[in-house]
Amino acid sequence: MSDHPSLPKLRLSQRDVCQLIDVSSNTLAALEARGDFPPRIALPSVNGAGSGRKRQFITREVELWANGGNWRKLVATRLRRERAS
Numbered sequence: 001m002s003d004h005p006s007l008p009k010l011r012l013s014q015r016d017v018c019q020l021i022d023v024s025s026n027t028l029a030a031l032e033a034r035g036d037f038p039p040r041i042a043l044p045s046v047n048g049a050g051s052g053r054k055r056q057f058i059t060r061e062v063e064l065w066a067n068g069g070n071w072r073k074l075v076a077t078r079l080r081r082e083r084a085s
Contacts, residue, residue, distance in 0.1 A: 012056060
């Protein structure tokens with residue numbers, strides 16, 4: 001990711017999300033398990049062997065969740081595109 005200040009951060013780590021919405025990692029895990037929070041995306045492994053995959057949140061989905069927006073529609077669109085490819 002670029003360090004350019006005008007570019008938005010497109011993905012967030014669990015730590016970033018916990019700080020952004022002011023919850024503990026346990027609360028975030030519970031929200032995810034119930035389906036009450038946008039699911040993470042799995043990023044390709046940097047090792048190439050499949051180990052060490054990162055799972056991060058998409059910033060726009062988290063922002064919609066935090067502001068009471070329709071994040072489920074955005075997630076549904078993303079998942080539909082992933083299945084189609």
